[in-house]
Amino acid sequence: MNEIHWNNGESRLVLSGKNGAVLALEHRNLSLLAPAERAFSLRFLRQNGDYLELDDTCFSSFRFEAGEARWSECRPVPGLLFTLKIRNGEDGSFRFRPALSGIPADLLPDFIEAPHIAIPLNHELFYPFSEGVIVSEREKRNRKVQHIEFPDNLGIGYYPGLCQMQFLAAWRNEGGVCFVADDPRHTTKALEFAPEADDRLGLRIETMCGGLLRSGCCELPFDLLLQPVPPGWQAACDFYRQNVVKRDPAMNRRFPLPEWLEESPVTVIYPVRGTGTITPEPNRFLPYENAFPRLQELAEAFDSKVMALLMRWEQHGPWHPPFYWPPVGGAESFRKLRDLLHGAGHLLGVYGSGTSFTMQSRINNYSGRAEYEARQLESCMARGPKGESRATICDMIRESETFCIAERKSREIFKEQVRILAQEGVDYFQILDQNLGGASFLCYRKDHHHPPVPGAWQTEAMREFLDELNDTIHAAGSRMLLGTECAAAGPYVAALPFNDLRDVFGINYGQPVPGFQYVFHRYANNFFGNQCDAEQKIDCVKSPDNLQFRLARAFCSGEMLSVMLRDSGEIDWGAASDWNHPAPPQEPLPVLIRNLNAARRRHREFLLHGEMAEFPCPVECGSYTLHYRKRQEIFPSIASSGWRAADGRILQCFVNFLTEPQQCRIGGRTYTIPPLEVLTRELPGV
Numbered sequence: 001m002n003e004i005h006w007n008n009g010e011s012r013l014v015l016s017g018k019n020g021a022v023l024a025l026e027h028r029n030l031s032l033l034a035p036a037e038r039a040f041s042l043r044f045l046r047q048n049g050d051y052l053e054l055d056d057t058c059f060s061s062f063r064f065e066a067g068e069a070r071w072s073e074c075r076p077v078p079g080l081l082f083t084l085k086i087r088n089g090e091d092g093s094f095r096f097r098p099a100l101s102g103i104p105a106d107l108l109p110d111f112i113e114a115p116h117i118a119i120p121l122n123h124e125l126f127y128p129f130s131e132g133v134i135v136s137e138r139e140k141r142n143r144k145v146q147h148i149e150f151p152d153n154l155g156i157g158y159y160p161g162l163c164q165m166q167f168l169a170a171w172r173n174e175g176g177v178c179f180v181a182d183d184p185r186h187t188t189k190a191l192e193f194a195p196e197a198d199d200r201l202g203l204r205i206e207t208m209c210g211g212l213l214r215s216g217c218c219e220l221p222f223d224l225l226l227q228p229v230p231p232g233w234q235a236a237c238d239f240y241r242q243n244v245v246k247r248d249p250a251m252n253r254r255f256p257l258p259e260w261l262e263e264s265p266v267t268v269i270y271p272v273r274g275t276g277t278i279t280p281e282p283n284r285f286l287p288y289e290n291a292f293p294r295l296q297e298l299a300e301a302f303d304s305k306v307m308a309l310l311m312r313w314e315q316h317g318p319w320h321p322p323f324y325w326p327p328v329g330g331a332e333s334f335r336k337l338r339d340l341l342h343g344a345g346h347l348l349g350v351y352g353s354g355t356s357f358t359m360q361s362r363i364n365n366y367s368g369r370a371e372y373e374a375r376q377l378e379s380c381m382a383r384g385p386k387g388e389s390r391a392t393i394c395d396m397i398r399e400s401e402t403f404c405i406a407e408r409k410s411r412e413i414f415k416e417q418v419r420i421l422a423q424e425g426v427d428y429f430q431i432l433d434q435n436l437g438g439a440s441f442l443c444y445r446k447d448h449h450h451p452p453v454p455g456a457w458q459t460e461a462m463r464e465f466l467d468e469l470n471d472t473i474h475a476a477g478s479r480m481l482l483g484t485e486c487a488a489a490g491p492y493v494a495a496l497p498f499n500d501l502r503d504v505f506g507i508n509y510g511q512p513v514p515g516f517q518y519v520f521h522r523y524a525n526n527f528f529g530n531q532c533d534a535e536q537k538i539d540c541v542k543s544p545d546n547l548q549f550r551l552a553r554a555f556c557s558g559e560m561l562s563v564m565l566r567d568s569g570e571i572d573w574g575a576a577s578d579w580n581h582p583a584p585p586q587e588p589l590p591v592l593i594r595n596l597n598a599a600r601r602r603h604r605e606f607l608l609h610g611e612m613a614e615f616p617c618p619v620e621c622g623s624y625t626l627h628y629r630k631r632q633e634i635f636p637s638i639a640s641s642g643w644r645a646a647d648g649r650i651l652q653c654f655v656n657f658l659t660e661p662q663q664c665r666i667g668g669r670t671y672t673i674p675p676l677e678v679l680t681r682e683l684p685g686v
Contacts, residue, residue, distance in 0.1 A: 003017055003023065006067075009088075022118075025228070032176070036117060039114070040055060041114070049384070068084070079104070095182075096223060109209040109213060118200045125201065127168065127193065131502070131513075134510050139509045146192055158437075160459055161438070162505070166490070167236065172231065181225075188454045188455055211453075234612075250494060262604065266298070267309050269309040273317075275567065280363055288337035289340060311575070316366045355403045363398075379407075380410045423476050429480055430500055466492060497525065507538075535576070538628055544584065564577070570583040603651055611644050619654060623636065654678070655677075660675055661673065
């Protein structure tokens with residue numbers, strides 16, 4: 001038997017009769033996949049910390065019967081059996097449930113990757129990385145196979161983390177497919193891709209197995225789903241939003257949101273140390289109250305509340321967690337700024353630096369080793385499979401180790417820091433900088449309160465940790481919000497409802513798109529972010545209006561707005577920009593931000609409380625060329641989006657981010673949008 005056919009209405013799944021690999025998915029006579037080379041991959045952890053990797057080629061026997069594929073006679077591990085149950089889902093989909101049995105006592109299952117899926121290389125690919133990316137042809141051809149390993153490489157498709165959603169999507173012409181982990185426990189995974197041949201791209205969902213081993217057996221407690229969808233990233237996100245997120249109890253928030261979110265304050269981000277680089281010397285924003293006149297000036301120009309969000313303010317130096325208080329420059333000056341801001345109706349926020357401990361600064365002479373020893377912190381630090389420690393996080397800044405947040409001692413340290421800032425009247429604490437998306441770091445220790453292999457326990461521990469932090473805030477009588485670098489991954493959205501978005505991270509892999517915002521906006525309103533490395537990735541000389549373009553796109557994606565300041569008071573391209581280079585043209589920015597934020601407040605039921613909708617009416621307009629450092633992309637000269645209110649009404653937004661009037665045709669009618677202005681059209685629900 002060369003092929004196995006499995007039908008579900010208008011869909012047909014084809015498996016290889018030789019090794020069980022998925023050869024095809026056809027839906028309404030459209031071919032949605034390419035033949036996969038392998039059927040599955042497995043990784044085990046040996047007692048000495050070494051890995052054992054297996055795939056279907058290690059099994060001598062394959063058979064398919066009654067909806068179950070079975071691989072047996074494993075040569076490296078006699079007695080090991082791998083099974084993959086297949087059943088029909090709704091709307092022509094197929095569901096897969098992998099399991100292992102006969103696992104010997106000296107092996108721990110580390111990850112299961114099944115089934116392998118492949119797509120033609122010329123299909124478009126949505127990758128849920130840093131809010132969402134349409135992957136470039138170059139990246140599809142050059143991507144290397146990457147796995148979750150210690151120390152964490154959060155730059156891969158790590159979920160829940162910098163990958164905030166647990167699906168990949170591909171499409172071409174009339175049809176597309178979603179490859180989804182329908183996993184309500186939000187188990188640690190890698191969502192990755194790499195070329196399998198010159199014409200095929202392999203899609204991988206690699207699920208970590210910590211806590212699943214029972215009497216020599218290990219079965220994933222959820223299905224992997226192949227779902228035919230219409231073409232386009234919005235259709236895939238819509239399927240995920242409707243069928244996965246809206247029934248997820250993790251979306252239920254345990255606390256009320258502060259009223260200031262209704263006003264959509266503009267976040268004004270600036271460092272109090274360094275001059276465009278991460279250095280320890282104070283700049284002109286210390287003492288803290290020095291910044292207030294410029295903040296008040298910006299608030300008036302924006303016609304908006306502002307939130308001052310301080311960088312590099314902590315006592316030991318830039319990004320040296322976890323003991324932040326008292327601030328550099330002294331608590332008295334910090335409180336003066338707080339009181340000035342609150343007295344004028346504004347807000348104060350600070351950056352944290354994640355669940356790390358600074359052993360040695362690479363910026364100044366600070367060393368945490370004495371405190372590490374005095375507090376006996378080794379017992380609550382994460383370790384790798386061989387007992388190794390993390391060498392660094394953010395290598396240019398510090399040598400550090402990572403707290404395991406499953407441990408009570410770790411949590412108490414961070415709860416104390418949160419309590420201090422809540423009592424000091426801080427409104428927002430971006431505590432999980434560098435825990436991208438709120439990621440829980442890997443830990444393989446056998447003497448901790450968790451299984452010795454990563455898995456769903458990590459997500460459960462992080463959610464418990466965040467709940468404890470938020471409970472600490474409210475016990476202190478505060479409404480302070482917590483946040484993370486990048487959008488919070490799915491299971492953490494409710495606990496982290498205001499975050500520092502980083503779609504610029506996706507530029508290296510393709511074209512960023514607001515996939516996260518499409519799926520999660522009604523649960524979390526994030527902000528444009530500090531745009532770290534924007535100047536390094538965008539040619540700001542050839543595209544001097546790129547910040548206007550990015551702000552307009554952020555508004556259309558439902559994000560609250562933010563700006564980054566130099567200590568001259570000028571608005572900058574983003575964090576880590578070189579202050580010796582010219583700043584962006586300043587005159588258009590306050591005008592654009594004022595107009596965007598006025599529209600956001602005017603249409604709260606859509607842009608604050610609604611959800612993104614597939615754009616119902618295309619816009620005909622000119623083009624805008626954005627020059628990246630290594631390529632260029634062509635965009636419409638009008639940024640646009642669609643939004644749906646709770647009652648079904650639709651709002652269409654059109655932004656002219658340029659300093660010249662722009663003419664466009666919308667629904668057969670011609671409009672002229674003035675410079676730096678927003679056009680909105682409200683339509684009845686459909």
